[in-house]
Amino acid sequence: MENEKKKGLNTNSNVYTIVYSVILVIIVAFLLAFVSKALEEKQGQNVALDKKKQILYALNIRDLDDALAEQKYKEVVKSDDVIGEPAVEGNENHGFKLNSSDYKQGKLAVYNCEVDGKKKYVIPVYGMGLWGAISGYIALDEDKQTVFGAYFNHEGETAGLGAEIKDNADWQKLFIGKKLFKEGQDDIALSVVKKVDDSTTQVDAVTGATLTSDGVSLMLKECLGKYKEFLKSDGGATL
Numbered sequence: 001m002e003n004e005k006k007k008g009l010n011t012n013s014n015v016y017t018i019v020y021s022v023i024l025v026i027i028v029a030f031l032l033a034f035v036s037k038a039l040e041e042k043q044g045q046n047v048a049l050d051k052k053k054q055i056l057y058a059l060n061i062r063d064l065d066d067a068l069a070e071q072k073y074k075e076v077v078k079s080d081d082v083i084g085e086p087a088v089e090g091n092e093n094h095g096f097k098l099n100s101s102d103y104k105q106g107k108l109a110v111y112n113c114e115v116d117g118k119k120k121y122v123i124p125v126y127g128m129g130l131w132g133a134i135s136g137y138i139a140l141d142e143d144k145q146t147v148f149g150a151y152f153n154h155e156g157e158t159a160g161l162g163a164e165i166k167d168n169a170d171w172q173k174l175f176i177g178k179k180l181f182k183e184g185q186d187d188i189a190l191s192v193v194k195k196v197d198d199s200t201t202q203v204d205a206v207t208g209a210t211l212t213s214d215g216v217s218l219m220l221k222e223c224l225g226k227y228k229e230f231l232k233s234d235g236g237a238t239l
Contacts, residue, residue, distance in 0.1 A: 048092065052077075057151035058122050058137035059115055060176075062169070076113050077122075083108040083230055100126040100135065108226060113139070120148050123227055127219025129154055129212040134165065134219060140180070144231045147190065150175035152216060164206045165216060174203045180224060180231060188224045192217040 049066060052073040056064070061072055073091070080095035081087050088094035095109030102109075103126055111122035119142040126135045136152035150172050152165040164171055175190075179200050182189040189201040192213045196202045205213035224231070 048096075051096070052092075054151050054153060055111060055122050055137050057172075058139040058149045059113060059120060060139075060149040061115075076115055077111050078114055079112045081110050081112060083110060083227070098124075100133070103223075108230075110227070110230065115148075118142065123224065125219050125223035127215050127223070129165075129215045134212070134215055136219075138175070138220070138224065145180050147175045147178045147180070154212075164209060165212060168206070171206060178203060186228065186232070188221045188228070190220050190224065192220075
C-alpha cells in the first residue's frame with residue numbers, strides 16, 4: 001500500500017478563513033481591553049482635572065496649568081457637600097462624585113469655597129442646547145443671591161454660535177454681579193434673553209444662537225430652582 005501524502009493546511013478553505021478571523025478578533029479585543037484598562041486610571045484623572053478647572057473658571061480663576069489648577073482647587077474649595085446629607089471630609093469625596101444622572105435623581109451638589117478670604121458657593125447646572133447637552137457652574141457670593149462668576153460647557157454646539165457659551169469668556173463675564181431673584185420674588189429670575197429689560201437679572205443672548213441661549217436660560221431656571229430652599233436659607237450647605 002502506498003503511503004498517503006500528508007495534507008498541509010488549506011489556506012484557501014472557508015474553515016481556515018473563519019478560524020483565522022475568529023482568532024484575530026479575539027486577539028484585537030483582548031488588546032483593546034488591556035489598553036482600555038491600562039488607561040482607565042489616567043482617563044479618570046483627566047476627567048476629574050477638567051471638572052476642577054471648570055469649577056475654578058466659575059470662580060474667575062483661569063489660565064492655570066494642570067499642576068497649578070490642582071493646587072488652586074485644593075486651596076479654594078473647602079468642601080463638596082450634597083444638600084440634605086452629612087458633610088464628608090475633603091473637597092472631592094462627596095458632591096464632586098455626582099453627575100447629571102445623580103442630579104436627575106435629586107442629589108444636589110454644592111461646593112463651599114473661599115476666594116480672597118470671602119466665602120463663595122458653586123452650584124452645577126445641567127441642560128440641553130441645540131445639538132446636545134450643556135452644563136456649567138454658577139458661583140455665588142456669600143449672600144447666595146449674587147453671581148460671582150459663571151462657566152458653561154457644551155457637547156456638539158456650532159463653532160462661533162452655540163459654542164460661544166463655552167469659548168467666549170467675555171460673554172460668561174456678563175453674569176458677574178447679576179441677581180438670582182427679583183426683589184420680593186421667589187422664582188429664579190436669572191436668565192439669558194434677546195433683549196435685556198432688567199439688567200440686574202438678565203444677560204444678553206449669544207448672537208445667532210437663540211436656541212442654545214434659551215437652553216441656558218431654561219437650565220438656570222430649572223437647576224437653580226431646585227436649590228431654592230438652600231439659596232433662601234442662612235448658614236451652611238447642608239439642610
